[in-house]
Amino acid sequence: MNPISRRLMFLGPLGLLAVGGGAGALLLHRMADGSFDPRGVPSVLIDKPAPKFSLAPQAGHPGFDGAALVTAGTPVLINFFASWCLPCIAEAPQLLALQKRGLQIWGVAYKDREESTARFLAQHGNPFSRIARDAEGNAALEFGVYGVPETYLIDKTGIVRWRWVGALSDNVIARALDPLLAKYA
Amino acid sequence: MIRLLVLWLTLTASAFAVSNPAELLPDPAQEYRARALGQRLRCLVCQNNSVEESEADFARDLRRVIRERVKAGEDDAQVITWMTARYGDFVRLSPAFSAQTVLLWASPFLALLAGGAAVVLARRRQMPPPVPLTDVEREAVRKLSGS
Amino acid sequence: MIPELGHFALALAVALALAQSLCALLGAARADARWMASGAALAYGHTIAVGSAFAALIWSAVTDDFSVQNVVENSHSLKPLLYKITGVWGNHEGSIVLWCLMLALCGAAVAGFGRSLPSILRARVIGILGLNAAGFLLFTLLTSNPLLRVWPTPLDGRDMNPLLQDPGLAFHPPLLYAGYVGFAVPFAFAVAALIEGCVDAAWGRWVRPWALASWSLLTGGIALGSWWAYYELGWGGYWFWDPVENASLLPWLTGTALLHSAIVVEKREALKTWTVLLAIATFSLSLSGTFLVRSGILNSVHSFASDPTRGIFILVLLLAVIGGSLILFAWRAPALGSTGLFAPVSREGALVLNNIFICSIAVVVFTGTLYPLFAELVFGAKLSVGAPFFNATVLPLAAPVLLAMVVGQILPWKRAALGPALLRLWWAALIAAAVGLSVALGLRALLPALGFAGAAWLIFGSFGEIIERIRLFRIPLATSCARLKGLPLAVWAATIAHAGMGITVAGIVGMSLAREKIVAISPGEAVTLAAYDWRLDGLRDGAGSNFRERIADISVWRDGALVVRLTPARRSFTTQRMETTETSIHTTGFADLYSVLGEERDGKAILRLHYNFLAPWIWIGALIMSLGGFLSVADRRLRVGAPARRPAQSVPAA
Structure with missing residues (x-):
């Protein structure tokens, strides 16, 4: 080996460090601006048709199934919620505000007793125009839900466009949801 | 060979969540398979546990799904496919071999290869061809060895 | 007052560490003995300063000073005293101070024990350690200062994660940090x-x-x-x-x-x-x-x-x-x-x-850990x-090292032949084969048999070097014994550390044979697992200073004789609103009887019972390895006649 390539070999570890340091800085930057979340799991359904499912309706409310999402003819926000879930209470005002803006919001009561759901809606307001009951969590499995609340945006052709895990905040709605609503209206 | 591999994979201890015995499959062979499958899947709630270890409600649901599918006679690949179709590649604790993971799976071989190459290079650099002995040296050797 | 003193000590430590580094490095560059000596002295001062800051933090935690932010976030007046102390390093800020203390101690140790080193080398080492320490102290002070006050002062703290409220916290992080930082x-x-x-x-x-x-x-x-x-x-x-x-x-x-x-x-x-x-x-x-x-x-x-x-x-x-x-x-x-x-x-x-x-x-471990970020x-x-990836890739790489280390230990320096070396280990191979064969016949399982054979090869083969050195059975036994006494400690150390690895391997292989049962039983009922009868005698409530618990009383019987009473529990911690499971484990030396209490339903308690074969060996082996390492250190300090760097200077090992 000639002396120059030997010298280069000694620079190898330094190069590795430079690449690693750059990657680390980039990831930290992305973490700070929210585009990288080490715990976030992207939905595989994005840009795919919503899964098929059929559920019983909540008493006193119209229900829905997978097919209804296609025939709705308008973008629909699907919200998985439960009366036992604290972040669901936190996002209730945001959902009500979205409903006032004329957005169709359909609720899926996840692993909840019918009367508990009714009490929850009476107490925190009902933003949903249709409510289905997923007592066993089967529809949630089809959607890939791993914790409530989770919210999906389905466009008017029945294609999933967006998923949010956790409570919706005004910031999330303004930054992520509104541009998509404008795009798929 | 496949069975040996499976054994190999489960060699480092088993860990389980406290769970309801009613969840378990009555057939021990099926239960064993279901458990091995659960250990290959990541719980999305307690992300540092496998589905089999996690106490999260979500993991309990997946344990139920795995057992239902194993009981229905699905093979391991079908169960894993069902999972990745809903939760993506993130759910697999051992990523599938693909263009994206080729460097990962090749890492043991690349590391050994690099080590071997470094040794070979170092030896080549250090081994000048032996210079033949001069007559004087040969005489000295003869004297030293006392022959 | 005490937290302010600690805060001041921390700031002083930054200055002292910087001074330590500058004096020592400049002194070494100029070969000025006085500068170098002051670098060593400053290393002690820097250690005392960090030690004081750490002591101030412990004082604040022990006296429940809830005007200190870090104490509020990680402590509670009802927390037991032990955990008030150990809780200091159970969080980011406190653990970084512990880290800095260890680094300061390293510098002081080189200053104290390294007197036999050439003074320039010693000064450089102290200087570089000081420079590192200054960086970490600055990090503590600027981004992770645990001694900051909070206003208004809350009535009580938020308590520590219950999982950390365990004696393990007293030893695990300090030892681990000492190891990490020691490599400085x-x-x-x-x-x-x-x-x-x-x-x-x-x-x-x-x-x-x-x-x-x-x-x-x-x-x-x-x-x-x-x-x-x-x-x-x-x-x-x-x-x-x-x-x-x-x-x-x-x-x-x-x-x-x-x-x-x-x-x-x-x-x-x-x-x-x-x-x-x-x-x-x-x-x-x-x-x-x-x-x-x-x-x-x-x-x-x-x-x-x-x-x-x-x-x-x-x-x-x-x-x-x-x-x-x-x-x-x-x-x-x-x-x-x-x-x-x-x-x-x-x-x-x-x-x-x-x-x-x-x-x-x-x-492989590095690649696997970082690959998600890379992807x-x-x-x-x-x-x-x-885990499945690491098990599949690390075990095949570890197996050859484990098998070869026995042979490597008896090879002579410079030039050797493999054949004779292997022949000299025939007895170890025989033991390994016997172990492997009996496991294979007893369990009708190939992999555990191979694993146990490997472990036996490692444990017994590790003594090969000693047997070679004392020429056992090749010279009179008395002479062998005399040689045994004369063996350097380092040889014993290597043997013990390698055998310890073998014991750990045996434990890991044994754990692959662990059996467990999940059952729902009412008090009075019993189940059988691995030749033991586990009887649930009853369930009762208990309480600690900051938790309430539900305890199961289990008696374990073998052949009608009581082996042990186990008391697994579920604790709920009031302040943190968190539940933990407290296992109850009995070690027989060859296995752990391990019990966990789950939920209760319709008068039945869900119990998870494990029979963990050879589990204790995993950690016993690791502690033996660790002991081997310390033995080797002891040898080096006592031994004289290390190769001198300069003819005029005789240098015993540090």
Whole structure:
């Protein structure tokens, strides 16, 4: 080996460090601006048709199934919620505000007793125009839900466009949801 | 060979969540398979546990799904496919071999290869061809060895 | 008042560490004895300052001073005293102060124990340690200061995560940090050698005790952590390939390689550049592990609150420390001279093989741990790399090392033949074959049989070197015994450490045969698991100072005789609103009887019972390894006649 390539070999570890340091800085930057979340799991359904499912309706409310999402003819926000879930209470005002803006919001009561759901809606307001009951969590499995609340945006052709895990905040709605609503209206 | 591999994979201890015995499959062979499958899947709630270890409600649901599918006679690949179709590649604790993971799976071989190459290079650099002995040296050797 | 004094001591420590570094490094550059001596003195002062800050923090926690932010966030007036003390390092800020204290102690130790080192080398080592310490102290002071006050003062604290309220916290982090930080000393030796442009046998001899001590501490720390996870988390597992575990395993692996390659430097003056690089890499991996865990980039069980500013600071610190040393390496290492010539089959050849395999394992663990980040950045893909990957890749790489280390230990230096060496181990091979065969016939399982045979080969074969050295049965027994007494401690140390590894391997293989049962039974009912009858005698309520608990009384019987009473429990902690499972374990020496209490339904309690065959051996083996390391350190200090660097100067090992 000639002396120059030997010298280069000694620079190898330094190069590795430079690449690693750059990657680390980039990831930290992305973490700070929210585009990288080490715990976030992207939905595989994005840009795919919503899964098929059929559920019983909540008493006193119209229900829905997978097919209804296609025939709705308008973008629909699907919200998985439960009366036992604290972040669901936190996002209730945001959902009500979205409903006032004329957005169709359909609720899926996840692993909840019918009367508990009714009490929850009476107490925190009902933003949903249709409510289905997923007592066993089967529809949630089809959607890939791993914790409530989770919210999906389905466009008017029945294609999933967006998923949010956790409570919706005004910031999330303004930054992520509104541009998509404008795009798929 | 496949069975040996499976054994190999489960060699480092088993860990389980406290769970309801009613969840378990009555057939021990099926239960064993279901458990091995659960250990290959990541719980999305307690992300540092496998589905089999996690106490999260979500993991309990997946344990139920795995057992239902194993009981229905699905093979391991079908169960894993069902999972990745809903939760993506993130759910697999051992990523599938693909263009994206080729460097990962090749890492043991690349590391050994690099080590071997470094040794070979170092030896080549250090081994000048032996210079033949001069007559004087040969005489000295003869004297030293006392022959 | 006390927290302010601590705060002041912390600020003073930064100044003292900087002064330590400047005096020592400038003194070394100018060969000025007075400057160098003041560097050593400042190392003591710096240690006292950090020690005072740490003591102030402990004082604040013990006296429930809820005007201190860190105490509010991590303590509670009802928390038991032990956990008020250990809780100090159970959080990010406090643990970084402990880290700084360890680093200061390293500098003081070199100043105290390194008197026999050449004064210039010693001053450089102290100076480099001081520079590192200054960086970390500054980090503590600017981004992670635990001594800040809070206003208005809350009535009580928020308490600590219940999982941490365990005696394990008293020992595991301090040992682990001592191990991590201890590798700063070999690192400083490597950087000093690069500055001097000289690595020789004496350097190898000087660096080894420090590497050995750190390695032993790290081994103990990792083992304790694994044992803690085993009994506290209650999953029955002991190693989960979590990023934090991997971050501790990486420096352990390269540290192990370093110990072995430093022997080659000492005995044969070969592998010099490689050993220097390993010393740098080991400490760098200790540091990077901290960065990855504390910045929250990696997804881990040990969740420290992630804070990007903190992350940036650690990253810059990291790049400065590692980058600086690597620049020096690229610049000076080519001048370190070519390595000596050696044959592939020889002691040094075996040590090179050891290094290749151990470092390959390190590469795989490193790649696997960071691959999710790599995939995210390069492909935008989200994927996971977990236990199944590491088991499938690490075990095949570890097996050859484990098998070969027995042979390597009895190969002579310079030139050897493999055949005779293997023949001399016939008795160990025979024992291994007997063990393997009996397991194979008894269990009708191939893999455990191979595993136990390997473990037996390792445990018994490790004594091969001693048997060779005393020429057992080849010379009169009395002469052999006399030789046995004369054996250097280092030979015993290597044998004990290698045998300890064998015991750990046996434990790991044994654990693969563990059996467990999940049952729902009412009081009075019993189940049978692994020849034991486990009877649930009853369930009762209990309470501690900051928790309430539900306890199951289980009696375990064998052949009608009572073996032990187990009391697994479920605790609910009031302040943190969290439930933990308290396992109850009985060790027989050959197995653990392990019990966990689950939920109760319709008068029935769900119990998970494990019979963990050979489980205790995993940690006993690791502690024996650690003991072997310390024995070797002891040997080096006593032994005289280390190769002198300059003819005029006789240098006993540090």
